[in-house]
Amino acid sequence: MRSLISLISSSVSSGHHFFSRLRTRRSSTLAQHALFSRRAVAMDASEEILRKALAEKQSVVEAQGNALRAMKSTGAAKPEIDAAIEALNGLKLEKASIERQLQAALSGSEGSLNREAFRQAVVNTLERRLFYIPSFKIYRGVAGLYDYGPPGCAVKSNVLAFWRQHFVLEENMLEVDCPCVTPEIVLKASGHVDKFTDLMVKDEKTGTCYRADHLLKDFCNEKLQKDLSISPEKAAELKRVLAVLDDLSAEELGAKIKEYGIIAPDTKNPLSDPYPFNLMFQTSIGPSGLSPGYMRPETAQGIFVNFKDLYYYNGNKLPFAAAQIGQAFRNEISPRQGLLRVREFTLAEIEHFVDPENKAHPKFSDVANLEFLMFPREEQMSGHAAKRIPLGEAVSRGTVNNETLGYFIGRVYLFLTRLGIDKNRLRFRQHLANEMAHYAADCWDAEIECSYGWIECVGIADRSAYDLRAHSEKSGVPLVAQEKFPEPREVEKLFINPVKKELGLAFKGNQRMVVEALEAMNEKEALGMKDTLESKGEMEFYVCTLEKNVTIKKNMVTISREIKKEHQRVFTPSVIEPSFGIGRIIFCLFEHSFYMRPSKAGDEQLNVFRFTPLVAPIKCTVFPLVQNQQYEEVAKVISQSLTTAGISHKIDITGTSIGKRYARTDELGVPFAITVDSTSSVTIRERDSKDQIRVNVERAASVVKEVTDGRTTWAVVWSTFPHHSSGSADE
Numbered sequence: 001m002r003s004l005i006s007l008i009s010s011s012v013s014s015g016h017h018f019f020s021r022l023r024t025r026r027s028s029t030l031a032q033h034a035l036f037s038r039r040a041v042a043m044d045a046s047e048e049i050l051r052k053a054l055a056e057k058q059s060v061v062e063a064q065g066n067a068l069r070a071m072k073s074t075g076a077a078k079p080e081i082d083a084a085i086e087a088l089n090g091l092k093l094e095k096a097s098i099e100r101q102l103q104a105a106l107s108g109s110e111g112s113l114n115r116e117a118f119r120q121a122v123v124n125t126l127e128r129r130l131f132y133i134p135s136f137k138i139y140r141g142v143a144g145l146y147d148y149g150p151p152g153c154a155v156k157s158n159v160l161a162f163w164r165q166h167f168v169l170e171e172n173m174l175e176v177d178c179p180c181v182t183p184e185i186v187l188k189a190s191g192h193v194d195k196f197t198d199l200m201v202k203d204e205k206t207g208t209c210y211r212a213d214h215l216l217k218d219f220c221n222e223k224l225q226k227d228l229s230i231s232p233e234k235a236a237e238l239k240r241v242l243a244v245l246d247d248l249s250a251e252e253l254g255a256k257i258k259e260y261g262i263i264a265p266d267t268k269n270p271l272s273d274p275y276p277f278n279l280m281f282q283t284s285i286g287p288s289g290l291s292p293g294y295m296r297p298e299t300a301q302g303i304f305v306n307f308k309d310l311y312y313y314n315g316n317k318l319p320f321a322a323a324q325i326g327q328a329f330r331n332e333i334s335p336r337q338g339l340l341r342v343r344e345f346t347l348a349e350i351e352h353f354v355d356p357e358n359k360a361h362p363k364f365s366d367v368a369n370l371e372f373l374m375f376p377r378e379e380q381m382s383g384h385a386a387k388r389i390p391l392g393e394a395v396s397r398g399t400v401n402n403e404t405l406g407y408f409i410g411r412v413y414l415f416l417t418r419l420g421i422d423k424n425r426l427r428f429r430q431h432l433a434n435e436m437a438h439y440a441a442d443c444w445d446a447e448i449e450c451s452y453g454w455i456e457c458v459g460i461a462d463r464s465a466y467d468l469r470a471h472s473e474k475s476g477v478p479l480v481a482q483e484k485f486p487e488p489r490e491v492e493k494l495f496i497n498p499v500k501k502e503l504g505l506a507f508k509g510n511q512r513m514v515v516e517a518l519e520a521m522n523e524k525e526a527l528g529m530k531d532t533l534e535s536k537g538e539m540e541f542y543v544c545t546l547e548k549n550v551t552i553k554k555n556m557v558t559i560s561r562e563i564k565k566e567h568q569r570v571f572t573p574s575v576i577e578p579s580f581g582i583g584r585i586i587f588c589l590f591e592h593s594f595y596m597r598p599s600k601a602g603d604e605q606l607n608v609f610r611f612t613p614l615v616a617p618i619k620c621t622v623f624p625l626v627q628n629q630q631y632e633e634v635a636k637v638i639s640q641s642l643t644t645a646g647i648s649h650k651i652d653i654t655g656t657s658i659g660k661r662y663a664r665t666d667e668l669g670v671p672f673a674i675t676v677d678s679t680s681s682v683t684i685r686e687r688d689s690k691d692q693i694r695v696n697v698e699r700a701a702s703v704v705k706e707v708t709d710g711r712t713t714w715a716v717v718w719s720t721f722p723h724h725s726s727g728s729a730d731e
């Protein structure tokens, strides 16, 4: 049984995802700690009992040891001493037994050994068959950079083709393709220049860099899993630290690192204090060096800056969605976990622009009946596990903020499961309140469980109007939509007018941040402020971007409600953003598709990827059963038909034993194999069942095409054609 904490802390997020796209580390408030501590102390009951029992047994052993030493020093009789030694040995045996139970509870619940062995088997196969290759390998590689080899490229392109079909085509999205090199001003407006940081520590002697939160996390996990002597109180404390890890400020992280005596793992040298490191790769555009730029850390900004033109292209109508597939670059401090945390990766992002006053979705009913694992905020806080919830219910109860967000959650579920992700190892986890940016309405991550734990693979966020507003302000170009009224309407409007002169005098360089925060108040906050300023003359006001409270006085802002006649409504659209880490999805797909089965002789374990025909890198192989001119001719004819039908395939006339050929192609996840054993008919073998049917030579290519295109299934084909049972082949 896994404790809640291990459920939560084992999930790998993109890191920078906290507080939505930007990692703005806020110092953790007491309230947040209190919030977290409830779930943090929820330690697995059996673990807690065993830790207590172990601590008690340890003190009994120590007491018995002391008693024995006292007997010896006072010259007690030998039989008495022997009895005491026997008692001590008995106690030590009991202690060892509790230790074993605790060890089993810790590693057994995580299954960590099995997971590692499984991952190793998958990764070995992937690297050996060139699904991916560490980049620049002959120069000893570079951490966090990987190449896709031939089958990896094919899988990736199949995943992306399906993504385009499932999202872009289905929703009539407007696809764009923007440059990776981005001028500084764009990323300044989005906040990345100032806030896209992780906290880093350096080995004080060698300068090697580490992510501060990773070191603390490793320390806590290591202690919890390997140090059986820690008290239940200490274990609870370490779990609490794990739970608030993403909340800790630089100072708090530094203090914990010092308190626990954490040193550089490679050299054992002391570490520097943590400090923020911006993850963007900086460059300059053009030869002068005067125009700074960055490699984009995400593709979304390219869409936001094109909003005005895209809106026009769409006939000035909302809602609409734009999409982009492209490379993103993040200079991760210490990339690990293979394809999961890399420095350059493919993102596929959708920005669905919608009227903030109407987030209904016309096609929501298509997904409302889906039921899958959801992990709402309340379940996480109260220590429950994720549970299956019908999507329609999650939206109607308000667990998911709105229909459009719910619609995309449903579509993401369908996308991932149709690719071949195991639905039992896929959950949608809602962000906790403190994980979300202040402007975000709601965020859910599609997390997939793999050997590294639960991995955030798709983030689905309602980011309200934040991004378009930020670019409107910086560029001076209004990124807005209009709704024309059939009749002019009288509307009561709330006006928040910060008095810039007074604010400038009071806050100097921070004036802009205070103005922005005042303008960003919602109606309830603004009216609350109006009341307080009228009654008390001043009030404390939290400015997120400054990470502190400031005092707002009555003369610094006017807040009023006025009636106006309007012919149209001009507003900044909200954006709902599903953001897909393609590499992470593919890695999880590899793990979910991999299995081993014994060879016919039972002397070997053979690797198989059970890829769906949709993602399989090669759909079919063609082999002559034996080396024979006529069979080879037939194989070539079938190969030609497959090419004409657009089916990726491999023809093998090398004469290698058929069993070996099957084993090789099973390892690449090829779903079908055509074996030519006569000039009139051939057999088609399905990879997982190893079942074979017999079809006429002329029909062979079209049968494979129909199944791989999804127009029919193997089950239908199996019930239509004569079966072939083979005593030879691999069976």
Ligand code: AMP
Residues within 6 Å of the ligand: 014, 015, 016, 017, 020, 021, 298, 330, 332, 339, 340, 341, 342, 343, 345, 347, 456, 457, 458, 459, 579, 580, 581, 582, 583, 584
């Ligand atoms: P974010 O913008 O941080 O929410 O990231 C969007 C998606 O990109 C995440 O859901 C991940 O799937 C993926 N991602 C983020 N960082 C990395 C990374 N360093 N390596 C691979 N994928 C990543």
